[in-house]
Amino acid sequence: MEKGKMKNQTSSFDNELYNEHLEEAAFLYKQRINMLKEPEIHWQDLAEIEDRLEAHIDALTIGGDVAVDICIKKNQEQEYEIIFPSICLFCRKNLMEHVQKILLDLKISNNSENQKAISDSLKQEMPEQWQDKFITWLKNNKFYFFMSDITGYQRLPKGEDLIQVAQNVQEHECLISIIRSIGRVHESKAEKWLYEQLNHQYAPIALEGAISLLRLGRKDIIDDLTKNLSVHNWPSIPISLTGNLNLLPVLIELALSDRVSSGVLIALGLMGDISVMDILIDYLSDTTLAQSASIALNLVTGAQIYEDVFIPDEIDPDELFDEELEKFKKGELVNQWGSTVTRLSQQKKQWKDFWSKEQTEFKHGIRYRDGKKYSSDCLIEHLKSDTTSLMIRQFEYDELLIQYRIDILFEVDMPVIQQKKALEQYKSNL
Numbered sequence: 001m002e003k004g005k006m007k008n009q010t011s012s013f014d015n016e017l018y019n020e021h022l023e024e025a026a027f028l029y030k031q032r033i034n035m036l037k038e039p040e041i042h043w044q045d046l047a048e049i050e051d052r053l054e055a056h057i058d059a060l061t062i063g064g065d066v067a068v069d070i071c072i073k074k075n076q077e078q079e080y081e082i083i084f085p086s087i088c089l090f091c092r093k094n095l096m097e098h099v100q101k102i103l104l105d106l107k108i109s110n111n112s113e114n115q116k117a118i119s120d121s122l123k124q125e126m127p128e129q130w131q132d133k134f135i136t137w138l139k140n141n142k143f144y145f146f147m148s149d150i151t152g153y154q155r156l157p158k159g160e161d162l163i164q165v166a167q168n169v170q171e172h173e174c175l176i177s178i179i180r181s182i183g184r185v186h187e188s189k190a191e192k193w194l195y196e197q198l199n200h201q202y203a204p205i206a207l208e209g210a211i212s213l214l215r216l217g218r219k220d221i222i223d224d225l226t227k228n229l230s231v232h233n234w235p236s237i238p239i240s241l242t243g244n245l246n247l248l249p250v251l252i253e254l255a256l257s258d259r260v261s262s263g264v265l266i267a268l269g270l271m272g273d274i275s276v277m278d279i280l281i282d283y284l285s286d287t288t289l290a291q292s293a294s295i296a297l298n299l300v301t302g303a304q305i306y307e308d309v310f311i312p313d314e315i316d317p318d319e320l321f322d323e324e325l326e327k328f329k330k331g332e333l334v335n336q337w338g339s340t341v342t343r344l345s346q347q348k349k350q351w352k353d354f355w356s357k358e359q360t361e362f363k364h365g366i367r368y369r370d371g372k373k374y375s376s377d378c379l380i381e382h383l384k385s386d387t388t389s390l391m392i393r394q395f396e397y398d399e400l401l402i403q404y405r406i407d408i409l410f411e412v413d414m415p416v417i418q419q420k421k422a423l424e425q426y427k428s429n430l
Contacts, residue, residue, distance in 0.1 A: 014063070017063075018067040021056045021060050021067070022056075022067075022085060022086070024056045025053055025084075025085035026085060028052050028053040028056065029084045029085060030081040031049055032046060033116070039341075039343070040341050040342060040343065042387060043419070044386050046416050047417065050417070053085075056085065061089055061093065068090075068095065068098070071086035071089055071090070074086065075102055075105075078106070078114060080113040080116065081117070083118060083121070084117040087102065087118060088121050088124070088125045091125035091126055091127055091130075092125065094129075096133070099122070103118065103146070104141070106118065115145065115146075118146060119149045119150075122149070124153075126150055135150065144165045144169055145171075145174045145177055147162075147165065148162060148174065148177040148178045148181045149177050149181070151181050152177070152180055152184040152185065153184075155184060155409055156185065159182055159186070162190070163182070163189060166178045166179075166190075172204070175197075175205055176205055179194065179205065179208040180208055182212055183208075183215040186215070186216060187216075190212075191213065191216060191218060194209045195209075197209030198213075198221070198225075203233075206234055210225060211238050211398055214241060214242065214402045215401050217405075219402075222239070222242065226239070226247065226250055229254065233254065233264055236254065236267035237267050237395070239251065240266075240270035241395060241399055241402050242403070243271070243272075243374070243402075248268075248273055251267055251268055252268070252275070252279065255268055255276070256279065260283075260289065262291070262292035263292075265280060265283060265289060265293050265296045266299075266391075266395075268296050269295060269296025269298075269299035269300055270296075270299060270399075271367065272299065272374050273300075273367060274359065274362045274363075274364060274368070275364060277300065277359070280293045280297050280300075281351050281355065282348075284346055284347070284351060291346065294343075294344040294346050294351075295392070297344075297351055298344050299369060299370070300368050300369075300371075301354070301370075301371050302370035302371030303351075303371070304387070305350055305351065305354060306342050306343065306345055307342070307343060307345040307346070307350075308342050309340065309342075309343060310339070311339055311340070370382050376403075376404045376406060379396050379399055379400055380400070380423060383396050384423055390413075397410055397412065406426060408426050409422060
Protein backbone atom coordinates (compact mmCIF):
# COMPACT_ATOMS: atom_id res chain seq x y z
CA MET A 1 0.00 0.00 0.00
CA GLU A 2 1.30 3.47 -0.87
CA LYS A 3 2.43 5.66 2.04
CA GLY A 4 0.01 8.45 1.04
CA LYS A 5 -3.00 6.15 1.20
CA MET A 6 -1.87 4.73 4.56
CA LYS A 7 -1.49 8.25 5.93
CA ASN A 8 -4.97 9.21 4.70
CA GLN A 9 -6.50 6.08 6.20
CA THR A 10 -4.76 6.74 9.52
CA SER A 11 -5.95 10.34 9.46
CA SER A 12 -9.51 9.22 8.68
CA PHE A 13 -9.40 6.65 11.48
CA ASP A 14 -8.14 9.26 13.99
CA ASN A 15 -10.85 11.71 12.96
CA GLU A 16 -13.56 9.12 13.44
CA LEU A 17 -12.08 7.94 16.75
CA TYR A 18 -11.81 11.36 18.38
CA ASN A 19 -15.07 12.56 16.92
CA GLU A 20 -16.68 9.56 18.60
CA HIS A 21 -14.97 10.38 21.90
CA LEU A 22 -16.29 13.95 21.67
CA GLU A 23 -19.83 12.83 20.83
CA GLU A 24 -19.83 10.31 23.71
CA ALA A 25 -18.51 12.94 26.13
CA ALA A 26 -21.21 15.35 24.95
CA PHE A 27 -23.92 12.73 25.44
CA LEU A 28 -22.70 11.89 28.96
CA TYR A 29 -22.47 15.54 30.01
CA LYS A 30 -26.03 16.10 28.81
CA GLN A 31 -27.14 13.00 30.71
CA ARG A 32 -25.44 14.26 33.89
CA ILE A 33 -27.22 17.63 33.61
CA ASN A 34 -30.58 15.90 33.19
CA MET A 35 -29.92 13.57 36.14
CA LEU A 36 -29.19 16.54 38.39
CA LYS A 37 -32.71 17.82 37.67
CA GLU A 38 -34.39 14.58 38.74
CA PRO A 39 -35.31 14.57 42.46
CA GLU A 40 -35.39 10.76 42.64
CA ILE A 41 -31.76 10.51 41.44
CA HIS A 42 -29.29 10.13 44.32
CA TRP A 43 -26.14 12.23 44.17
CA GLN A 44 -23.82 9.21 44.19
CA ASP A 45 -25.68 7.80 41.16
CA LEU A 46 -23.73 10.32 39.09
CA ALA A 47 -20.39 8.59 39.77
CA GLU A 48 -20.65 6.08 36.93
CA ILE A 49 -21.63 8.75 34.39
CA GLU A 50 -18.79 10.98 35.58
CA ASP A 51 -16.23 8.17 35.33
CA ARG A 52 -17.25 7.45 31.75
CA LEU A 53 -17.26 11.16 30.90
CA GLU A 54 -13.75 11.55 32.32
CA ALA A 55 -12.50 8.58 30.27
CA HIS A 56 -13.64 10.21 27.02
CA ILE A 57 -12.21 13.62 27.92
CA ASP A 58 -8.94 11.92 28.87
CA ALA A 59 -8.91 10.19 25.48
CA LEU A 60 -9.39 13.56 23.77
CA THR A 61 -6.54 15.01 25.83
CA ILE A 62 -4.06 12.47 24.46
CA GLY A 63 -5.48 12.89 20.96
CA GLY A 64 -3.13 15.71 20.04
CA ASP A 65 -3.90 18.23 17.30
CA VAL A 66 -6.52 15.97 15.69
CA ALA A 67 -8.74 16.06 18.78
CA VAL A 68 -8.21 19.80 19.23
CA ASP A 69 -9.13 20.51 15.59
CA ILE A 70 -12.29 18.41 15.88
CA CYS A 71 -13.38 20.33 18.97
CA ILE A 72 -12.70 23.68 17.29
CA LYS A 73 -14.78 22.69 14.26
CA LYS A 74 -17.65 21.21 16.30
CA ASN A 75 -17.93 24.33 18.48
CA GLN A 76 -18.98 26.38 15.49
CA GLU A 77 -22.44 24.88 16.11
CA GLN A 78 -22.52 26.29 19.70
CA GLU A 79 -24.11 23.19 21.23
CA TYR A 80 -23.76 23.18 25.02
CA GLU A 81 -23.05 19.45 25.27
CA ILE A 82 -20.10 19.90 22.89
CA ILE A 83 -18.85 23.04 24.65
CA PHE A 84 -18.25 21.28 27.99
CA PRO A 85 -15.78 18.55 26.88
CA SER A 86 -14.13 20.96 24.44
CA ILE A 87 -13.31 23.53 27.11
CA CYS A 88 -12.13 20.74 29.41
CA LEU A 89 -9.74 19.67 26.66
CA PHE A 90 -8.52 23.22 25.96
CA CYS A 91 -7.85 23.78 29.67
CA ARG A 92 -5.86 20.57 29.97
CA LYS A 93 -3.87 21.42 26.84
CA ASN A 94 -3.28 25.01 28.05
CA LEU A 95 -5.06 26.49 25.02
CA MET A 96 -6.55 29.63 26.54
CA GLU A 97 -7.12 31.33 23.19
CA HIS A 98 -9.61 28.63 22.12
CA VAL A 99 -11.60 29.05 25.35
CA GLN A 100 -11.63 32.80 24.81
CA LYS A 101 -12.97 32.35 21.28
CA ILE A 102 -15.87 30.21 22.52
CA LEU A 103 -16.80 32.90 25.04
CA LEU A 104 -16.55 35.71 22.50
CA ASP A 105 -18.71 33.75 20.03
CA LEU A 106 -21.24 33.16 22.81
CA LYS A 107 -21.94 36.89 23.00
CA ILE A 108 -23.86 36.49 19.75
CA SER A 109 -26.14 33.89 21.32
CA ASN A 110 -26.98 34.41 24.99
CA ASN A 111 -28.03 30.80 25.61
CA SER A 112 -28.40 29.71 29.26
CA GLU A 113 -27.45 26.09 28.52
CA ASN A 114 -24.26 27.25 26.80
CA GLN A 115 -23.48 29.50 29.76
CA LYS A 116 -23.86 26.62 32.17
CA ALA A 117 -21.61 24.37 30.07
CA ILE A 118 -18.92 27.04 30.01
CA SER A 119 -19.25 27.68 33.73
CA ASP A 120 -19.20 23.96 34.62
CA SER A 121 -16.12 23.25 32.55
CA LEU A 122 -14.12 26.28 33.70
CA LYS A 123 -15.01 25.76 37.37
CA GLN A 124 -13.67 22.24 37.24
CA GLU A 125 -10.79 22.61 34.81
CA MET A 126 -9.34 26.13 34.70
CA PRO A 127 -5.60 25.65 35.33
CA GLU A 128 -3.96 27.36 38.29
CA GLN A 129 -1.53 29.16 35.99
CA TRP A 130 -4.48 30.91 34.27
CA GLN A 131 -5.81 32.50 37.47
CA ASP A 132 -4.53 36.04 37.04
CA LYS A 133 -4.46 36.41 33.26
CA PHE A 134 -7.75 34.66 32.47
CA ILE A 135 -9.77 36.13 35.36
CA THR A 136 -8.53 39.60 34.33
CA TRP A 137 -9.55 38.86 30.73
CA LEU A 138 -13.02 37.78 31.87
CA LYS A 139 -13.35 40.96 33.92
CA ASN A 140 -12.20 43.24 31.08
CA ASN A 141 -14.60 41.56 28.63
CA LYS A 142 -17.49 41.80 31.12
CA PHE A 143 -17.92 38.05 31.49
CA TYR A 144 -18.82 38.67 35.11
CA PHE A 145 -20.92 35.54 35.57
CA PHE A 146 -18.08 33.20 34.59
CA MET A 147 -15.55 35.24 36.56
CA SER A 148 -17.72 34.98 39.66
CA ASP A 149 -18.56 31.29 39.31
CA ILE A 150 -14.92 30.28 38.85
CA THR A 151 -13.74 32.51 41.71
CA GLY A 152 -16.25 31.04 44.16
CA TYR A 153 -15.85 27.43 43.09
CA GLN A 154 -12.04 27.45 43.13
CA ARG A 155 -11.88 29.86 46.14
CA LEU A 156 -9.63 32.27 44.29
CA PRO A 157 -8.40 35.39 46.18
CA LYS A 158 -10.38 37.69 43.91
CA GLY A 159 -12.97 39.02 46.35
CA GLU A 160 -12.11 42.67 45.79
CA ASP A 161 -12.50 42.19 42.04
CA LEU A 162 -15.98 40.78 42.66
CA ILE A 163 -16.92 43.84 44.72
CA GLN A 164 -15.76 46.05 41.85
CA VAL A 165 -17.75 44.31 39.13
CA ALA A 166 -20.84 43.98 41.33
CA GLN A 167 -21.39 47.74 40.98
CA ASN A 168 -21.92 47.28 37.23
CA VAL A 169 -24.22 44.25 37.35
CA GLN A 170 -28.01 44.40 37.05
CA GLU A 171 -28.78 40.86 35.87
CA HIS A 172 -30.19 38.87 38.77
CA GLU A 173 -28.50 35.52 38.19
CA CYS A 174 -25.11 37.17 37.87
CA LEU A 175 -25.66 39.14 41.08
CA ILE A 176 -26.61 35.94 42.91
CA SER A 177 -23.43 34.28 41.66
CA ILE A 178 -21.29 37.22 42.82
CA ILE A 179 -22.92 37.30 46.26
CA ARG A 180 -22.52 33.55 46.69
CA SER A 181 -18.87 33.66 45.62
CA ILE A 182 -18.07 36.53 48.01
CA GLY A 183 -19.35 34.36 50.84
CA ARG A 184 -17.16 31.49 49.69
CA VAL A 185 -13.92 33.46 49.43
CA HIS A 186 -14.64 35.17 52.77
CA GLU A 187 -14.25 38.71 51.43
CA SER A 188 -14.93 40.78 54.57
CA LYS A 189 -14.58 44.08 52.65
CA ALA A 190 -17.89 43.26 50.98
CA GLU A 191 -19.90 43.20 54.21
CA LYS A 192 -21.39 46.68 53.75
CA TRP A 193 -22.46 45.93 50.19
CA LEU A 194 -23.87 42.54 51.20
CA TYR A 195 -25.83 44.20 53.99
CA GLU A 196 -27.44 46.51 51.42
CA GLN A 197 -28.62 43.45 49.48
CA LEU A 198 -30.87 42.45 52.40
CA ASN A 199 -33.26 45.14 51.14
CA HIS A 200 -33.14 44.03 47.50
CA GLN A 201 -36.60 43.70 45.96
CA TYR A 202 -35.71 40.36 44.36
CA ALA A 203 -36.01 37.83 47.20
CA PRO A 204 -33.36 35.31 45.98
CA ILE A 205 -30.74 38.10 46.00
CA ALA A 206 -31.67 39.16 49.53
CA LEU A 207 -31.62 35.51 50.64
CA GLU A 208 -28.17 34.90 49.14
CA GLY A 209 -26.89 38.12 50.72
CA ALA A 210 -28.04 36.96 54.16
CA ILE A 211 -26.43 33.52 53.78
CA SER A 212 -23.12 35.07 52.64
CA LEU A 213 -23.12 37.46 55.61
CA LEU A 214 -23.72 34.53 57.96
CA ARG A 215 -20.88 32.64 56.26
CA LEU A 216 -18.68 35.65 57.04
CA GLY A 217 -19.64 35.29 60.71
CA ARG A 218 -22.12 38.17 60.83
CA LYS A 219 -24.77 36.63 63.08
CA ASP A 220 -25.61 40.16 64.22
CA ILE A 221 -27.91 40.43 61.19
CA ILE A 222 -30.49 38.29 63.00
CA ASP A 223 -32.45 41.36 64.10
CA ASP A 224 -32.63 42.53 60.49
CA LEU A 225 -33.80 39.09 59.40
CA THR A 226 -36.58 38.92 61.98
CA LYS A 227 -37.75 42.44 61.00
CA ASN A 228 -37.78 41.44 57.33
CA LEU A 229 -39.76 38.32 58.25
CA SER A 230 -42.76 40.50 59.08
CA VAL A 231 -43.00 41.35 55.37
CA HIS A 232 -41.06 38.64 53.48
CA ASN A 233 -40.71 34.87 53.78
CA TRP A 234 -37.13 34.55 52.51
CA PRO A 235 -35.47 35.22 55.93
CA SER A 236 -36.90 31.94 57.25
CA ILE A 237 -34.09 29.91 55.63
CA PRO A 238 -31.10 31.97 56.88
CA ILE A 239 -32.70 32.15 60.33
CA SER A 240 -32.94 28.35 60.39
CA LEU A 241 -29.31 28.01 59.25
CA THR A 242 -28.20 29.73 62.48
CA GLY A 243 -29.86 26.95 64.50
CA ASN A 244 -31.05 29.47 67.11
CA LEU A 245 -34.10 27.85 68.75
CA ASN A 246 -34.99 31.17 70.38
CA LEU A 247 -36.14 32.23 66.92
CA LEU A 248 -38.33 29.17 66.35
CA PRO A 249 -41.54 30.87 67.64
CA VAL A 250 -41.41 33.51 64.88
CA LEU A 251 -41.07 30.76 62.26
CA ILE A 252 -43.96 28.81 63.77
CA GLU A 253 -46.09 31.94 63.77
CA LEU A 254 -45.36 32.42 60.07
CA ALA A 255 -46.08 28.75 59.34
CA LEU A 256 -49.52 29.11 60.94
CA SER A 257 -50.36 32.24 58.95
CA ASP A 258 -51.77 32.60 55.44
CA ARG A 259 -48.26 33.56 54.27
CA VAL A 260 -46.91 30.05 54.81
CA SER A 261 -44.70 28.76 51.98
CA SER A 262 -42.54 25.78 51.10
CA GLY A 263 -39.42 27.59 52.30
CA VAL A 264 -40.98 28.26 55.70
CA LEU A 265 -41.77 24.56 56.18
CA ILE A 266 -38.23 23.56 55.12
CA ALA A 267 -36.91 26.07 57.68
CA LEU A 268 -38.94 24.36 60.41
CA GLY A 269 -37.38 21.04 59.42
CA LEU A 270 -33.88 22.53 59.49
CA MET A 271 -34.53 23.85 62.99
CA GLY A 272 -35.15 20.27 64.07
CA ASP A 273 -37.31 20.80 67.16
CA ILE A 274 -40.22 18.38 67.61
CA SER A 275 -42.64 21.18 68.49
CA VAL A 276 -43.13 21.58 64.71
CA MET A 277 -44.22 18.00 64.06
CA ASP A 278 -47.99 18.42 64.32
CA ILE A 279 -47.86 21.55 62.16
CA LEU A 280 -45.90 19.74 59.45
CA ILE A 281 -48.17 16.67 59.54
CA ASP A 282 -51.23 18.91 59.09
CA TYR A 283 -49.71 20.48 55.96
CA LEU A 284 -49.56 17.06 54.30
CA SER A 285 -53.24 17.71 53.48
CA ASP A 286 -52.25 20.73 51.35
CA THR A 287 -51.23 19.52 47.89
CA THR A 288 -49.09 22.62 47.26
CA LEU A 289 -47.12 22.19 50.50
CA ALA A 290 -47.18 18.42 51.07
CA GLN A 291 -43.80 17.79 49.42
CA SER A 292 -42.03 20.40 51.58
CA ALA A 293 -43.82 19.15 54.69
CA SER A 294 -42.64 15.59 54.05
CA ILE A 295 -39.05 16.76 53.51
CA ALA A 296 -39.17 18.74 56.75
CA LEU A 297 -40.65 15.79 58.67
CA ASN A 298 -37.90 13.54 57.42
CA LEU A 299 -35.24 16.12 58.30
CA VAL A 300 -36.32 15.99 61.93
CA THR A 301 -37.07 12.28 62.31
CA GLY A 302 -35.07 10.43 59.67
CA ALA A 303 -38.11 8.16 59.33
CA GLN A 304 -37.48 7.46 55.63
CA ILE A 305 -41.14 6.73 54.90
CA TYR A 306 -41.54 6.38 51.14
CA GLU A 307 -44.32 5.78 48.64
CA ASP A 308 -44.50 4.90 44.95
CA VAL A 309 -46.57 7.38 42.95
CA PHE A 310 -47.54 7.48 39.29
CA ILE A 311 -46.74 10.89 37.77
CA PRO A 312 -48.55 11.41 34.42
CA ASP A 313 -46.67 13.14 31.63
CA GLU A 314 -47.63 16.74 30.96
CA ILE A 315 -50.26 17.03 28.24
CA ASP A 316 -49.45 19.18 25.21
CA PRO A 317 -52.76 20.70 23.97
CA ASP A 318 -51.28 21.16 20.47
CA GLU A 319 -51.03 17.37 20.07
CA LEU A 320 -54.68 16.65 20.97
CA PHE A 321 -57.61 15.85 18.67
CA ASP A 322 -60.63 18.17 18.89
CA GLU A 323 -62.58 15.79 21.14
CA GLU A 324 -59.58 15.35 23.48
CA LEU A 325 -58.97 19.09 23.53
CA GLU A 326 -62.52 19.74 24.74
CA LYS A 327 -62.05 17.24 27.58
CA PHE A 328 -58.69 18.81 28.40
CA LYS A 329 -60.26 22.27 28.68
CA LYS A 330 -62.88 20.87 31.07
CA GLY A 331 -60.23 19.10 33.15
CA GLU A 332 -61.64 15.70 32.24
CA LEU A 333 -58.68 14.35 30.25
CA VAL A 334 -56.32 12.11 32.21
CA ASN A 335 -52.97 11.19 30.69
CA GLN A 336 -52.35 7.44 30.99
CA TRP A 337 -48.70 7.87 30.05
CA GLY A 338 -46.14 8.73 32.68
CA SER A 339 -43.76 7.15 35.16
CA THR A 340 -43.80 5.76 38.67
CA VAL A 341 -41.47 7.50 41.10
CA THR A 342 -40.45 6.76 44.66
CA ARG A 343 -40.71 9.77 46.95
CA LEU A 344 -41.01 10.65 50.62
CA SER A 345 -44.53 9.78 51.68
CA GLN A 346 -47.08 12.57 51.64
CA GLN A 347 -49.69 10.39 53.35
CA LYS A 348 -50.89 12.06 56.51
CA LYS A 349 -51.99 8.81 58.16
CA GLN A 350 -48.58 7.19 57.70
CA TRP A 351 -46.80 10.07 59.40
CA LYS A 352 -49.37 10.32 62.20
CA ASP A 353 -49.01 6.60 62.92
CA PHE A 354 -45.22 6.87 62.90
CA TRP A 355 -45.19 9.86 65.24
CA SER A 356 -47.65 8.37 67.72
CA LYS A 357 -45.31 5.37 68.08
CA GLU A 358 -41.94 7.14 68.05
CA GLN A 359 -42.42 10.56 69.66
CA THR A 360 -41.34 9.31 73.11
CA GLU A 361 -37.85 8.78 71.63
CA PHE A 362 -37.52 12.55 71.07
CA LYS A 363 -37.32 15.41 73.60
CA HIS A 364 -38.46 19.03 73.39
CA GLY A 365 -35.78 21.71 73.30
CA ILE A 366 -33.27 19.47 71.53
CA ARG A 367 -32.48 19.85 67.85
CA TYR A 368 -32.60 16.75 65.66
CA ARG A 369 -31.37 15.95 62.18
CA ASP A 370 -32.29 12.65 60.57
CA GLY A 371 -33.55 11.34 63.92
CA LYS A 372 -30.25 11.99 65.72
CA LYS A 373 -29.22 14.76 68.08
CA TYR A 374 -27.96 17.65 65.99
CA SER A 375 -24.17 17.93 65.73
CA SER A 376 -21.43 18.55 63.17
CA ASP A 377 -20.92 14.78 62.91
CA CYS A 378 -24.62 14.35 62.22
CA LEU A 379 -24.53 17.02 59.50
CA ILE A 380 -21.62 15.37 57.74
CA GLU A 381 -23.28 11.95 57.87
CA HIS A 382 -26.44 13.45 56.39
CA LEU A 383 -24.38 15.16 53.67
CA LYS A 384 -22.93 11.74 52.86
CA SER A 385 -26.31 10.03 52.73
CA ASP A 386 -27.34 8.94 49.28
CA THR A 387 -30.95 9.93 49.92
CA THR A 388 -30.30 13.56 50.95
CA SER A 389 -31.54 15.93 48.25
CA LEU A 390 -29.40 18.50 46.46
CA MET A 391 -31.26 21.38 48.13
CA ILE A 392 -30.83 20.03 51.67
CA ARG A 393 -27.17 19.16 51.09
CA GLN A 394 -26.56 22.78 50.03
CA PHE A 395 -28.15 24.07 53.22
CA GLU A 396 -26.17 21.62 55.35
CA TYR A 397 -22.91 22.73 53.79
CA ASP A 398 -23.78 26.30 54.82
CA GLU A 399 -24.74 25.13 58.33
CA LEU A 400 -21.30 23.60 58.88
CA LEU A 401 -19.65 26.96 58.33
CA ILE A 402 -22.28 29.18 59.94
CA GLN A 403 -22.63 27.14 63.13
CA TYR A 404 -19.29 25.35 63.46
CA ARG A 405 -16.93 27.56 61.39
CA ILE A 406 -15.84 24.45 59.46
CA ASP A 407 -15.08 25.26 55.83
CA ILE A 408 -13.62 22.91 53.24
CA LEU A 409 -13.51 23.27 49.46
CA PHE A 410 -16.86 21.62 48.75
CA GLU A 411 -19.81 22.14 46.42
CA VAL A 412 -22.85 19.94 45.91
CA ASP A 413 -22.35 19.99 42.12
CA MET A 414 -18.73 18.84 42.29
CA PRO A 415 -17.93 15.46 40.73
CA VAL A 416 -18.80 12.68 43.18
CA ILE A 417 -15.20 11.59 43.70
CA GLN A 418 -14.25 15.14 44.77
CA GLN A 419 -17.24 15.42 47.09
CA LYS A 420 -16.29 12.19 48.84
CA LYS A 421 -12.72 13.40 49.39
CA ALA A 422 -13.98 16.72 50.78
CA LEU A 423 -16.38 14.99 53.17
CA GLU A 424 -13.56 12.82 54.50
CA GLN A 425 -11.52 15.99 54.99
CA TYR A 426 -14.42 17.48 56.95
CA LYS A 427 -14.36 14.53 59.34
CA SER A 428 -10.64 14.82 59.91
CA ASN A 429 -11.02 18.53 60.77
CA LEU A 430 -13.60 17.96 63.52
